[in-house]
Amino acid sequence: MSADESRLRETPLAAWHRDHGGRMVPFGGWSMPVQYGSIVEEHRATRSHCGLFDVSHMGRLTVAGAGARDWLESTLTRSVAGLAAGRARYTLVTDEGGPRSLRVLDDALVACEGDTLFQLVVNAANRERVVESLAARLPANASLEDRTGQTAMIAVQGPQAVGIVAGLCEPRQREAITAMPVYRTGRAELAGVDAAVSRTGYTGEDGFELVVDADCATRVWEALVSAGGRPCGLGARDTLRLEAGMPLYGHELVESSDPFAVGLGFAVNLEGREFPGRKTLAELSAAGPTRRRVGLILASRRPAREGYPVVASAAAQAGEIGVVTSGSFAPSLEASVAMAMLDVSRADAGGEVAVEIRGSREPARIVPLPFYRRKT
Amino acid sequence: MKFAKSHEWVRVEGDPAPGAIATIGISAYAVEALTDLVFMQLPRVGDTLTAGESFGEIESVKAVSDLYAPCSGEVVEVHEGLPNDLDILGRDPYGEGWIVKMKLADPSELDQLMDQTAYDAVVREQSQ
Numbered sequence: 001m002s003a004d005e006s007r008l009r010e011t012p013l014a015a016w017h018r019d020h021g022g023r024m025v026p027f028g029g030w031s032m033p034v035q036y037g038s039i040v041e042e043h044r045a046t047r048s049h050c051g052l053f054d055v056s057h058m059g060r061l062t063v064a065g066a067g068a069r070d071w072l073e074s075t076l077t078r079s080v081a082g083l084a085a086g087r088a089r090y091t092l093v094t095d096e097g098g099p100r101s102l103r104v105l106d107d108a109l110v111a112c113e114g115d116t117l118f119q120l121v122v123n124a125a126n127r128e129r130v131v132e133s134l135a136a137r138l139p140a141n142a143s144l145e146d147r148t149g150q151t152a153m154i155a156v157q158g159p160q161a162v163g164i165v166a167g168l169c170e171p172r173q174r175e176a177i178t179a180m181p182v183y184r185t186g187r188a189e190l191a192g193v194d195a196a197v198s199r200t201g202y203t204g205e206d207g208f209e210l211v212v213d214a215d216c217a218t219r220v221w222e223a224l225v226s227a228g229g230r231p232c233g234l235g236a237r238d239t240l241r242l243e244a245g246m247p248l249y250g251h252e253l254v255e256s257s258d259p260f261a262v263g264l265g266f267a268v269n270l271e272g273r274e275f276p277g278r279k280t281l282a283e284l285s286a287a288g289p290t291r292r293r294v295g296l297i298l299a300s301r302r303p304a305r306e307g308y309p310v311v312a313s314a315a316a317q318a319g320e321i322g323v324v325t326s327g328s329f330a331p332s333l334e335a336s337v338a339m340a341m342l343d344v345s346r347a348d349a350g351g352e353v354a355v356e357i358r359g360s361r362e363p364a365r366i367v368p369l370p371f372y373r374r375k376t
Numbered sequence: 377m378k379f380a381k382s383h384e385w386v387r388v389e390g391d392p393a394p395g396a397i398a399t400i401g402i403s404a405y406a407v408e409a410l411t412d413l414v415f416m417q418l419p420r421v422g423d424t425l426t427a428g429e430s431f432g433e434i435e436s437v438k439a440v441s442d443l444y445a446p447c448s449g450e451v452v453e454v455h456e457g458l459p460n461d462l463d464i465l466g467r468d469p470y471g472e473g474w475i476v477k478m479k480l481a482d483p484s485e486l487d488q489l490m491d492q493t494a495y496d497a498v499v500r501e502q503s504q
Contacts, residue, residue, distance in 0.1 A: 039412045039437045235412075235438055302415045303435060329414040329437050336414070358433075358440075 011056035012152045012217035022233060028124030030057035032234055039235035043331045046203055046240055047374075050158035052221065052229040053237055059127030060147045060211060061120040061134075067141030068116050075137065075276070076110060077259070079269040083112040088183050088198055090267050092259055093122070093130055094277040102280035103255045106130050107247065107267070109200060111185045119185075119196070121153075121209075123249050152217030154210045156229060157240075159374075161207035164227045165190065165197070180208075191223035202237065204244025204372055242337065243330050245295060245370030251306055251326045252293060252339055261289030261341065263369075291322060291341045295371055296355065296364040303328050304338040304355040304364070312346060314354040314361040321346040324355060330371060337371050338364070377470070378486055379403060379495035380446040385470065392483035398447060399477050402434070404469045405499045412437040413462040418475065423451045425478060427485045432475070447485040449478035 008031040018024060022033030033054070035042060045051055063072060072080045078091035088111035097103045106126040111119045122130050131146055138144055156165050166174045170189040177188055177197065185198040196211040212220050225231060238248070247253050252262055259268055259281070270282050298304060304327035312318040327338030338355065346353070351366040377387045383406035389397045407413075415435040425431045425445035432443040454476050458464060465473040490498065 034438070035411065037411070239437060300415070302417075303437070303440075305440075329412075331437075 009057070011054055012214040013054045013056065013221055016218055016221060017054065017231075020231065022231075025234070027234060028057055028127075030124055032057055033231075035233040035235045036231055039233070039239060040329075040331045042230060042232035042236035043239045045230040046158045046205060046232055046236060047332055048159070050156060050160040050164050050207075050229045051203070051205075051232040051236065051240075052224050053155040053157065053232055054152070054221070055155050055209070055237075056148075056152040056214075056217065057124040058148075058153060059120075059122040059124060059130065060151055060153065061122065061127075061131065062145045062147050063118040063120060063142060064145070065116055065142040067139045068118055069112075071137075071139050071142045072110065072118055074274055075134065076108075077268045077275060077277070077281070078110065079273060080110055080112065080118070083110070085112050085114050086185050087112055088185055088200060092253075092264065092267050093126075093133070094275070094281075095133055096276045096280075098256065100280050102277035102284075104253055104257050104259065105133055105255070107249055107253055107264070109198075111198060113185070119211075126249060150214055151211050152214050152220075154212070154217070154221060154224065155201055155203075155207065156210065156224060157201045157203040157205045157207035159206065160228065161205065164224060164229055165208050165210070168223050168227055191220050193220050195220065202244075202246055203240040204246070204370060205240075205374055238326075239328050239331060242326055242328055242339065243332055243370065243372035245339065245372075247293075247339075248326060252341075258284050258289050258291075260284055261291050261293065263293045288344075290344060292344050292347050293325070293369070294340055294342050294347050294349070295367040295369045296324070296327075296338045296340055296353070297333070297367050297371070298336040298338070298355065299363040299365075301329060301336050302357055302362055303336050304357060304362070308338075309356040310340050310342060310364075311354050311356055311361060313352065314363050316361075318354065318361075321353065327355075332372050339369070342366070377492060378446065378489035379492070379498075380444060380489055381498065382442075382444040383409075384444055384446045386446040386486070386489065387470075388480060388483075388486070392480065392486055394480060394483065396480045396483070397452065397477055398449065398480045399474050400446060401469055401474045402443065402465070403495070403499075405502075407465045407469050407473075410434065410436045410441065413465060415440075416459040416462060418454050418456075418459065419451050421451055421454055425449055425451060425476075427482075427488075443475065446489055447478075447480060447482070449481040451476050451478050453477040 017033040076091045193216040308324040310322040322342035330337045354361040417433040430442040
């Protein structure tokens with residue numbers, strides 16, 4: 001093990017991944033499986049049946065106390081004043097740093113478990129920075145606890161995911177779990193293990209994300225595998241979320257992003273609230289974006305990758321109109337697709353553009369997002 | 377058959393003399409390490425390849441890799457159908473999965489490459 005590798009954290013399932021052929025790579029400070037066999041097969045298994053994803057590397061923060069709701073209301077870009085127990089919402093985490101008094105630190109899911117108890121799930125790479133930023137602004141009547149190390153998180157995604165999870169639940173819970181609406185949360189006993197369950201995901205498929213105590217993780221994971229879930233790595237997680245048109249912090253969203261340009265205006269509630277960066281966000285909202293996020297489908301199967309320039313056409317003299325933020329081969333579409341930020345005047349769906357791939361201008365067509373929508 | 381450290385193989389028809397036809401491909405180990413092949417960029421007939429320099433690209437879902445010429449020479453044949461059926465590389469990387477054929481410019485370059493035994497040892501080491 002190199003010195004760098006020894007500083008990587010491991011999830012409770014790391015040994016299982018290694019024992020079962022997981023190719024481990026560093027990701028956000030953690031040793032994670034990028035694939036077990038074929039990324040394309042894992043992707044297809046999720047779309048057709050059920051994929052299992054160890055997402056324990058993501059940050060799980062608990063905000064508690066009498067002041068929890070009010071504090072989050074004055075902290076997050078998304079309003080939580082009316083977020084009832086058992087519901088989750090997508091939000092951004094911001095501060096007022098940087099040249100325009102607005103920095104997007106992360107995107108996150110916030111869930112309410114009661115007036116004095118909230119859960120925040122953040123990206124692995126941003127966890128420490130978000131914790132530091134939030135902890136510095138905590139009022140006396142609210143607490144922030146990083147529960148990442150004590151817990152594990154498993155995503156179960158695909159058309160059979162709900163059936164598989166419900167089948168492992170206590171019989172009297174099965175109906176409620178099966179009927180749980182999207183973006184709701186609850187608790188269940190899964191394979192004899194107490195789990196927080198949310199009908200959320202990052203694949204465009206139906207399914208759940210489960211949080212359990214760290215020392216119960218392997219038991220739950222193995223039960224899910226025995227019930228037909230296919231272990232999938234980060235490689236498939238990326239191709240799935242790309243097809244679903246979902247942003248990834250560090251790509252579609254960075255510190256200096258205009259959330260409205262990225263299409264995340266729904267996560268910014270400006271009216272009647274104060275929160276860090278509100279003033280700049282209101283200005284951005286009023287001014288309108290100069291670039292916006294679009295989908296691209298390439299004529300050839302050659303993958304377009306993050307950072308590649310998008311130009312007005314394949315002609316040699318055509319100028320730059322934007323940049324690719326994420327791209328890959330999309331197994332469900334059998335095509336190379338990308339998300340890009342394009343100048344608003346050149347961003348209309350149907351437009352024929354080109355992506356500069358290592359010196360060659362490859363034709364591409366602008367399409368609306370998402371690339372893939374599940375049938376049911 | 378000889379192998380480069382970068383996992384390309386070369387096989388010469390007949391005696392390794394200047395002008396002899398050399399067939400080039402990539403090893404089974406390389407194909408297995410790449411997984412999920414989606415794209416390949418090949419040179420054209422008439423192109424000159426230089427030993428140790430990139431002559432094309434092979435791309436998987438996750439990453440793009442250069443193909444490095446194990447020896448120098450003029451390309452006389454390209455496996456045009458290969459990019460449209462990359463599964464061939466997984467099925468038969470040393471036969472049907474050939475990539476280019478060239479006229480060998482300098483047979484002494486072959487001495488810089490590994491034989492099967494030496495290459496197998498390199499693969500074993502990298503697999504640990």
